[in-house]
Every structure is written in structure tokens, then in C-alpha cells.
Amino acid sequence: MDCTKCGNPNVIIKKEQSGQYLCKDCFIESIEKKVIKTVRKEKLLDKGDKVLVALSGGKDSVTTLEILNSFRELNIIDICAVTVDEGIDNYRQDGVDIAIRHAERLGIEHRVVSLKDTYGITLDEIMQKPNHRGSCSYCGVFRRTIINKAAREMGATKIATGHNLDDEVQAIMMNYLEGNTDNLTKLGAKTESEAEEFTVKIKPLREIPEHEIGLYVVAKELEVHFAGCPYAQQSFRGEVSDVINKLNEAHPTIKYSTLRGYDKIKNALKDDFKKDYSHGRCVKCGEPAANKLCKACSFIEELKGD
Amino acid sequence: MVFTLKYNNVSESREIPQEYYTIKDLIMDLGLSTQTVVSKQNDELVIEDTVINDGDEIKLIQIIYGG
Ligand code: SF4
Numbered sequence: 001m002d003c004t005k006c007g008n009p010n011v012i013i014k015k016e017q018s019g020q021y022l023c024k025d026c027f028i029e030s031i032e033k034k035v036i037k038t039v040r041k042e043k044l045l046d047k048g049d050k051v052l053v054a055l056s057g058g059k060d061s062v063t064t065l066e067i068l069n070s071f072r073e074l075n076i077i078d079i080c081a082v083t084v085d086e087g088i089d090n091y092r093q094d095g096v097d098i099a100i101r102h103a104e105r106l107g108i109e110h111r112v113v114s115l116k117d118t119y120g121i122t123l124d125e126i127m128q129k130p131n132h133r134g135s136c137s138y139c140g141v142f143r144r145t146i147i148n149k150a151a152r153e154m155g156a157t158k159i160a161t162g163h164n165l166d167d168e169v170q171a172i173m174m175n176y177l178e179g180n181t182d183n184l185t186k187l188g189a190k191t192e193s194e195a196e197e198f199t200v201k202i203k204p205l206r207e208i209p210e211h212e213i214g215l216y217v218v219a220k221e222l223e224v225h226f227a228g229c230p231y232a233q234q235s236f237r238g239e240v241s242d243v244i245n246k247l248n249e250a251h252p253t254i255k256y257s258t259l260r261g262y263d264k265i266k267n268a269l270k271d272d273f274k275k276d277y278s279h280g281r282c283v284k285c286g287e288p289a290a291n292k293l294c295k296a297c298s299f300i301e302e303l304k305g306d
Numbered sequence: 307m308v309f310t311l312k313y314n315n316v317s318e319s320r321e322i323p324q325e326y327y328t329i330k331d332l333i334m335d336l337g338l339s340t341q342t343v344v345s346k347q348n349d350e351l352v353i354e355d356t357v358i359n360d361g362d363e364i365k366l367i368q369i370i371y372g373g
């Protein structure tokens with residue numbers, strides 16, 4: 001089997017959904033072109049944007065940075081990055097170091113912000129508490145708050161995250177199966193929040209399957225942190241992911257069709273189910289909040305409790 | 307007929323159990339999923355349908371972890 005595009009006999013991928021075989025160079029080019037196409041189609045970037053990349057050092061965020069950097073090289077946008085250090089021993093530091101090296105290589109403004117410095121506690125310490133709610137709940141909330149805050153402080157106009165096709169399809173199916181119509185309205189390539197305190201979030205890799213992102217970083221020899229978090233749990237997301245991947249074996253277009261279907265009904269969902277945004281502020285930290293305290297501060301209060 | 311398998315910092319010599327034994331067969335025999343790894347044969351990325359030859363070094367790189 002030779003490369004469908006250029007005839008090179010050394011192919012590295014068989015695209016099940018199209019039957020195409022691609023060599024290394026044609027594969028790399030196809031990924032970059034596809035991301036650029038998503039950026040154009042969904043109007044993810046405006047000239048003059050300063051894009052903050054949420055850079056964990058993992059394959060998805062490194063790929064996001066790498067491809068968005070081509071827009072920076074064309075002087076269309078500026079890029080900065082933030083890495084959140086949750087404080088997970090024997091795991092997080094490698095990713096942080098890799099993130100620092102990428103930022104230095106590209107010469108971009110970069111901050112590493114730790115949970116410890118921001119909230120006075122590490123994830124490891126939280127996990128020692130008897131009343132904790134499970135690692136990932138804290139990670140998600142604290143990370144989001146830290147990234148939003150960094151975006152404002154660094155003057156970013158957009159926040160780019162590494163969400164890939166698998167992440168997005170899992171989120172669509174999970175929220176659907178759980179009947180969570182509120183969360184279902186919030187997915188998509190670009191989340192626009194009415195609150196101006198929240199920077200617009202974009203997902204440039206939304207149409208790239210996770211496996212292809214892994215292949216891309218290996219093919220391009222990009223340094224990334226491949227490792228599993230010690231706190232990774234059995235989760236509903238994991239179960240949904242297994243089912244989708246199982247279905248995908250015999251139906252290789254299913255992830256794309258789920259995404260396309262969602263995109264078609266998204267506006268109707270928004271019209272019918274979107275909740276009014278509350279313009280409150282957290283009394284403790286000043287971040288936008290639905291209640292008296294924002295989610296992050298209420299977690300901290302609860303952990304202090306005993 | 308043997309090949310070397312490299313996976314997650316372990317390196318071991320393995321027999322080729324049958325004719326036309328592919329990397330995909332190997333991944334299945336190891337109880338892994340083709341979703342979570344990419345494969346190299348003698349340091350070059352290859353597709354999983356590639357047949358393993360005597361003396362090959364096959365490297366499986368885990369790219370997807372839970373969580
Ligand atoms: S798997 Fe680990 S790093 Fe990921 S959200 Fe959960 S605790 Fe945080």
C-alpha cells in the first residue's frame with residue numbers, strides 16, 4: 001500500500017473512515033490543514049488576537065500550541081501559555097518541564113501557576129482529606145479558574161484548549177445520556193459566554209481523533225508528556241468512551257457524524273434550554289460566581305471544614 | 307524466528323508464533339487496544355497491518371492513558 005497522496009511506500013496510517021493511506025509527511029500536512037480549516041470555518045481566530053494556550057505538556061495541548069504557532073509566524077495572532085501545576089507528586093513535574101521547554105523553544109510568554117500558590121493546597125494534600133469529592137472534580141474547577149484568571153491578567157482575547165474529537169463526542173454523549181441539557185448547550189468549537197469576565201474559549205483540535213494527535217506528535221518528534229495520572233479513576237466518561245470506540249471499529253465515521261449532528265441541533269438547544277447567566281461575583285476572590293462563593297472558593301471552604 | 311518487543315520501558319525477545327504475524331496480532335495478544343498505541347518497526351512508524359519479520363525491533367508507544 002502506497003501513500004494515496006504522493007505514492008511514498010512508507011505509510012504510517014490507514015484512515016478507516018476514508019480508506020486513505022498516508023505517509024508521514026502527507027499525514028502531518030493533513031492534520032495541520034484540517035486544524036487550519038476548523039479555525040477558518042468556525043472563525044476561531046481574529047487578526048490581532050492574543051491567544052492563551054492551556055499548556056499541560058500533554059499531546060493535545062502541545063499539538064494545539066504547535067499548530068496555532070503557524071498563525072503567529074504569519075503575524076496574525078500573538079500567543080502566550082499557562083501551565084497549571086496541580087501538585088501531584090511523581091507525575092506533574094515532567095509535564096510542567098516539557099511545557100516550559102516548548103514555551104522557550106517558541107519564545108512565548110509563559111506562566112506556571114500552582115494550586116499551592118493560588119489556594120494554599122496541593123491536589124496530593126486534598127486527596128489526604130477524608131471528605132474529598134474525588135480528584136478530578138477539584139482539578140477541573142481549579143484549573144478552569146486559574147486559566148480564566150491568567151487569561152485576564154495576561155491580556156488574552158481567547159483561550160485555546162486541546163479538546164479533541166474523542167473528548168467532544170464523549171461530552172456530547174455523556175450529557176445526552178445524563179439528560180444534562182444545560183451542559184449540552186455549552187459544547188462546540190467556540191464557547192461564547194455573555195460574561196465579559198470570561199474569555200472566549202476555542203477548541204482548534206475538535207475535529208481530530210485522539211489517536212491521530214498521538215501519531216502526529218510521534219511523527220513530528222514533538223516532546224510530550226505521555227503518562228497516566230495516579231488519580232485517574234473509573235469514570236462515566238471512560239465507560240462512554242469505551243462504548244464509542246467499540247462502535248467505531250465497525251462504523252468508522254460515527255464520531256464525525258455524532259459531532260455533525262450535534263452541531264446541527266446546537267442552536268435549537270441553546271434557544272430552548274439556555275439558562276440566564278447570573279452576573280454575581282464571588283465575595284472572597286471576585287471571580288464570576290452563581291452563588292456567594294465561586295465553585296473554587298466553596299471547595300476550599302469545604303476542605304477547611306475539618 | 308524472533309523479534310524484540312519494546313513497550314513501556316521493557317524490552318523482551320519474543321517468538322513469531324505464525325506466518326504473517328502482524329503488529330495488530332501482537333497488540334491483540336498483549337491485550338492492548340490499537341486505539342491507545344502507535345507502532346514503530348525498526349524505528350520507523352508503520353501501520354498495524356505490517357507483518358513482523360525475523361530480527362525486527364517492534365516498539366509500541368502508548369499515547370492514550372486513562373484520565
Ligand atoms: S485524571 Fe488526574 S490530572 Fe486529570 S483531572 Fe483527574 S486528577 Fe486531575
Ligand SMILES: [Zn+2]
Binds near residue numbers: 003004005006008027
Ligand atoms: Zn505521501
Ligand SMILES: [Zn+2]
Binds near residue numbers: 284285286294295297
Ligand atoms: Zn472565589
